[in-house]
């Protein structure tokens with residue numbers, strides 16, 4: 342014989358709950374939808390206007406042309422000089438930001454005493470918060486004179502100073518995200534390493550860095566994407582001379598080795614895709630002209646490059662997923 | 666028994682200044698490999714070990730038991746200087762390994778840890794292959810001439826070889842909890858340390874995995890000195906030769922033959938603790 346209690350009330354009636362839940366869901370959905378729609382809208386505008394450009398200018402000529410001159414007759418819309426400018430800046434910035442940022446992250450995460458870290462981390466974050474126009478100004482006013490000291494005759498607006506500044510600007514991005522990734526490696530793994538008689542250097546290089554690879558590589562990709570999209574520094578400090586340096590041939594043991602003179606790449610002016618877009622947007626070119634529409638063609642190209650970077654980044658994080 | 670290479674044990678383990686509250690036996694029948702003399706450990710202001718003196722015999726299993734927070738892990742970590750990693754930890758007194766005070770100026774903690782291995786409460790294999798986990802110690806010590814054999818031997822000693830021999834390149838982190846812990850033991854013994862410290866190595870494991878680890882510890886004591894912290898009194902009684910009982914405040918209250926401690930504890934509080942009246 343089982344005697345039951347009074348039947349419990351499990352109806353959970355809190356008054357109009359299905360209605361309220363439905364309302365919340367709709368509310369949150371509308372915000373998510375607004376974000377997605379904005380993105381799609383931007384992409385569509387870009388795409389439609391770029392299409393307008395490609396109706397009057399050949400896609401092949403755009404993608405392979407070596408001359409960018411949107412306002413001087415005869416006009417020419419070869420995007421390669423701009424891509425070259427962007428790649429030069431990005432590559433140089435990466436060469437600075439990746440090693441400096443990674444080593445800073447290693448120091449902060451594994452070597453610095455708690456007190457040192459408490460001071461340094463916020464300082465780095467301040468560096469990340471400086472408006473980029475300040476970096477651009479700094480490049481122009483302080484870095485270029487230093488370059489001029491070593492390489493007299495450098496242009497006032499030059500690729501090197503802008504690239505250096507973009508590199509410095511992206512250091513905090515690499516160091517902060519990499520440091521987060523390294524700090525997130527569980528302490529038990531450090532203990533395991535030290536317990537085996539590993540030195541701090543061995544624990545860092547054999548255990549912490551490999552375990553944090555996915556986060557570290559993500560920080561690189563993010564920094565590179567940031568450098569590709571950086572606009573203000575290059576607009577202020579790099580000039581407006583889109584050009585591809587001449588490829589020369591060096592005779593090495595009878596072999597013709599093609600090379601580009603670094604001075605030609607770095608010490609003169611240059612222009613990135615972003616800076617070219619600013620220039621067009623600021624000029625008095627009327628809407629609807631082909632030069633104006635070329636802005637969207639560059640934008641679409643940039644978009645494609647950034648998208649590619651994102652895909653690469655996802656593939657890499659997938660490959661090096663943290664498994665601790 | 667091998668010839669003594671270490672310091673004398675005649676004065677080991679005795680705390681003559683101290684009267685009735687403590688009962689710390691000498692260890693006359695085996696060589697002392699680790700000896701604490703008036704060891705204190707502080708975390709900032711808090712005293713976690715209070716004047717601990719004891720000597721641990723070579724190639725035996727010594728169990729450390731006591732209620733939570735009484736300083737068992739702290740004592741274990743003071744043996745291989747893992748306390749160095751805790752900024753606020755401060756050690757005074759002596760902890761001798763083979764007669765050498767490991768807190769002397771000229772002792773390198775890294776070198777010490779290569780002879781005094783450690784297994785932790787939660788299995789913590791590196792996110793590397795099973796092989797690389799075991800090979801890690803030999804590699805950092807540049808002792809890789811017979812690496813394959815060393816890895817196999819360590820895995821055999823850890824009673825894991827048969828389960829993993831066909832998948833040495835799989836990740837250590839993909840093993841079951843019990844297997845991971847045996848992997849960590851294999852990793853610790855691959856460098857052939859003198860001592861293996863274990864901090865509650867089976868507390869995260871189910872009974873079957875636990876009994877495997879216990880069998881393993883028994884076998885390890887043929888080649889190594891094992892110092893094991895455990896919360897499980899039956900486990901201490903089953904596997905250890907000596908038992909040290911710490912009580913709250915970081916006091917070592919009783920230390921002696923395991924059988925004697927469990928059958929006939931001399932200290933009243935130890936008796937209460939062992940019979941489950943507190944702790």
Ligand SMILES: Nc1ncnc2c1ncn2[C@@H]1O[C@H](COP(=O)(O)OP(=O)(O)OP(=O)(O)O)[C@@H](O)[C@H]1O
Pocket residue numbers: 708711712713731732733734735736737738739740751753
């Ligand atoms: N890293 C630390 N920082 C500060 N205090 C600590 C630290 N580790 C331990 N303590 C303190 O030292 C005392 C002893 O701790 P310990 O970890 O050695 O105890 P235990 O006997 O191992 O306990 P349990 O059985 O719970 O593991 C405790 O009071 C604890 O709060």
Ligand SMILES: [Mg+2]
Pocket residue numbers: 737738739864
């Ligand atoms: Mg403990």
